[in-house]
Amino acid sequence: MDSNRRQLAERFVELHKEGCFLLPNAWDVGSAKVLEAAGFSALATTSAGVAFSLGRPDHDFFADAGGAGRVDRDTMLGRVREIAGGVSVPVSADLEDGYGEAPEVVAETITAALATGAAGGNVEDFTGERERPLYGQDLAVERIRAAREAVDRGGEPFVLVGRTDVLLVGGSLDECVRRANAYLAAGADCAFVPGAADAVTIGTLVRELDGPLNVVMGLTGNALGMAELRELGVRRVTVGGSIARAMYRRLVLAARELAESGTFSYAEDQMSQGELNSLFEK
Template structure:
């Protein structure tokens, strides 16, 4: 599929009834493994990419250039729509956010998240007026590219623990929708009653993230609540690093190698990856 066709398919997923699960990859290998299992689209995870580069998941730890290089590798590795985790847009000003969208499209993404988290403890979220302008600039950049790009606006009201996070999330999400966002993302929510209320009050498709501590809801339960899109953020990458640490501790402290019982055999992996064209 060419990029335009992938973009149309991805946009259509947000217009259908029911929920779809979009897992998050951090490199070409994880993307290809996920793509082989029947998911309709995949996303990138900025946290997983940062960890794979030996860096923390902090704003600014990974440059826009490095992040988009990896996004491009993931998009080129699979024949599925790829939505990019673009953090806060790699700049404060709306023009910088617009440039990030242009570059994400250039490397093959057909969707992307822009968040309102600043990384500053004293003011964790961008001023609402500025945050809306940043989404508007992202929308204008995507439209100028001539691609039906799916723009997701993420608000971190719950993760930043602002006062009255529900009201703040609803207000911000609806302002971002007015500014041109196709989908609204409110991470950090796991209570089903709160999720149902967000679906009711937010004027647009809602994305939630599962795989965080305390997030025990299933895809069918989330669909029944009215959620449109489900991601897993960096949780799969963190689980992978959890296995590495467990294996390392076992080898160091016990001198044993039971972790190898859960590996995919070398021959199977070689046959699997050989079926894909070179990137």
């Protein structure tokens, strides 16, 4: 990691020590530059957005079909490298489940993520198997521990995030707290709990977790804003693939209008060529 990237990574580590910040998710260099221009102090990638931009589905219950269609690790990390190299703010990588079950594979993924210039990354416990949607807790902890050891071997600043998908697969809040705390104890710097979207659930997590909490907003147009999340004690807020999905909805609507009506009203509120050129020239 060069000295500039190291400084950005150090800055990213500091962001997790106090306060509450918004970490929007980009899927390519263009989206990352737009978010950087809006003034965000750091960005994350979205595996969903990257997959959609490649015409592929997001990581889901793929194991039922032998993993067909999933974006592979090298392709995903190549996009992370492009994004990290295309902006002047820290970038955290969405590393899904570490691209393999074995702790050793997760460690390899973390080492490779460090080489992209990423300042952080999250590892989730979602398996993609309907019969076993989450890795067993003991194995999941070993995976986080292996990731932590890989970070420490790398010797560079890096925010390791332990993500549990308990709430997304219908599990209890108690199990969610238990797993998140186990990941923090195993070396995660921050816990990520997608599916926690209401004040009661988020407040409980903040009180019960032994480390900073990341929540994801924008999945359903949540009523909670940054002011409320800050008051609840959330440390960082991401938006997952929601920006990408919003943009793809506009694309789908434009395509339908062209195909079905032969009209062009979709273009009425487009950005001008000059505006985009000016933004990307910076």
